[in-house]
Amino acid sequence: MAVPISDCSDSTLVRRACAGSDEAFNVLVRRWEKKIYTHLAHLTGRADEAFDLCQEVFVSAYTHLGQLRDPERFSPWLFQIAHSAAYSYFRRIHNAGPELSDGMQVSGSSRVRLANGTVLERPEAKLLVEKLLAMLTFEQREAIILKVYGGFKFEQIAEIQNCPLSTVKTRVYSGLEQLKRLLDK
Amino acid sequence: MGCPDRKAKLIDWILGELPPGEEEELRRHVDKCADCAQELSGFQGVRDVLKVQLQDREMPAHLVFLPEKARELRPGFLAQLWRTAALAAVAAGVFLAVVLTGFARWGRQPLTALPTQTAALTRAEVAAIVNQELGLQWAQQKRELETSREKLAADLRREQAHVLVPITEQLQYLQSAQSVVWKETQKENAYVELIARSSLGQEASPARRP
Numbered sequence: 572m573a574v575p576i577s578d579c580s581d582s583t584l585v586r587r588a589c590a591g592s593d594e595a596f597n598v599l600v601r602r603w604e605k606k607i608y609t610h611l612a613h614l615t616g617r618a619d620e621a622f623d624l625c626q627e628v629f630v631s632a633y634t635h636l637g638q639l640r641d642p643e644r645f646s647p648w649l650f651q652i653a654h655s656a657a658y659s660y661f662r663r664i665h666n667a668g669p670e671l672s673d674g675m676q677v678s679g680s681s682r683v684r685l686a687n688g689t690v691l692e693r694p695e696a697k698l699l700v701e702k703l704l705a706m707l708t709f710e711q712r713e714a715i716i717l718k719v720y721g722g723f724k725f726e727q728i729a730e731i732q733n734c735p736l737s738t739v740k741t742r743v744y745s746g747l748e749q750l751k752r753l754l755d756k
Numbered sequence: 757m758g759c760p761d762r763k764a765k766l767i768d769w770i771l772g773e774l775p776p777g778e779e780e781e782l783r784r785h786v787d788k789c790a791d792c793a794q795e796l797s798g799f800q801g802v803r804d805v806l807k808v809q810l811q812d813r814e815m816p817a818h819l820v821f822l823p824e825k826a827r828e829l830r831p832g833f834l835a836q837l838w839r840t841a842a843l844a845a846v847a848a849g850v851f852l853a854v855v856l857t858g859f860a861r862w863g864r865q866p867l868t869a870l871p872t873q874t875a876a877l878t879r880a881e882v883a884a885i886v887n888q889e890l891g892l893q894w895a896q897q898k899r900e901l902e903t904s905r906e907k908l909a910a911d912l913r914r915e916q917a918h919v920l921v922p923i924t925e926q927l928q929y930l931q932s933a934q935s936v937v938w939k940e941t942q943k944e945n946a947y948v949e950l951i952a953r954s955s956l957g958q959e960a961s962p963a964r965r966p
Binding site for chain 1: 763764767771773798799801802803805806807808809810811812813815816817818819821
């Protein structure tokens with residue numbers, strides 16, 4: 572019995588899309604659009620810009636799909652495109668840090684307890700995290716978001732950011748230490 | 757604070773990057789080291805705050821994927837070939853437009869469209885057109901003839917002036933020379949006459965002597 576296309580793996584869908592199946596690429600879009608959008612929203616801090624960049628990412632992915640040598644590595648490759656798009660965005664606006672949120676919706680539960688025992692309501696925690704992330708460099712912020720939100724391994728983040736593994740570790744360690752110091756205050 | 761050489765391992769641990777063999781050893785160390793335990797707690801707090809915050813966000817809308825539009829953007833050999841061909845055609849068109857415009861402006865104007873005849877002409881209309889054309893030609897020839905005649909007359913006058921002036925001067929010279937000769941002749945005659953009379957007077961006077 573044939574597997575429904577929506578249940579196919581990324582690599583299978585990539586191969587089918589490369590062979591000309593628009594349906595396969597549509598499944599990939601549906602599968603990854605939210606992840607890419609959220610990643611870009613965290614990076615930029617702007618929902619509208621994140622949505623536009625998200626479209627750019629998938630258009631770029633479609634046009635360059637034939638250049639993906641290993642279909643198994645579709646998601647790091649997609650985040651690599653998102654990295655380039657976000658980097659171009661920040662270069663375009665000449666702004667190292669993202670602006671504060673413009674009303675993005677967040678779902679999930681309610682309270683956050685900090686290490687020093689402080690309990691924050693979710694909107695407060697949201698603002699706090701955005702402010703803290705805005706204090707990091709673009710590369711630190713992206714590496715931490717890729718790690719904590721994207722769940723990528725350091726090696727994959729190095730591939731996405733196109734830098735050595737040691738550089739990624741340094742970015743993550745220094746970024747987390749900086750966040751810890753700020754939260755302890 | 758803590759063990760500096762273990763800080764990276766603590767972060768690796770809370771991020772799931774620590775090799776399985778090292779996890780148990782680090783756990784035993786943290787159980788005994790209060791500083792490392794506090795460090796670990798602090799990093800876990802950061803991670804938890806981030807995890808709570810960094811969650812999926814609702815998109816304002818799903819992406820609408822238009823294969824036709826996206827396919828236009830896909831750089832393939834055929835697409836590049838078509839793009840190259842299109843550019844070549846545009847370039848050739850521009851070149852031809854420039855050449856033909858220049859030829860039409862400075863050349864023999866080969867692009868002038870011939871007037872189209874919408875209906876046949878009657879004999880009278882043809883005759884009128886022929887007469888009109890003949891009249892125009894005759895007037896043109898007349899103008900040319902008059903111009904030519906005026907030009908010839910001017911040339912003749914110029915030539916006559918060129919020839920007559922020296923003739924007139926020569927005639928005037930001859931006239932003045934003849935006048936001088938005539939005057940000299942008159943004087944000479946007068947002298948001759950005087951001499952002749954003198955001679956005749958001398959011959960007559962002895963005869964009248966007693």
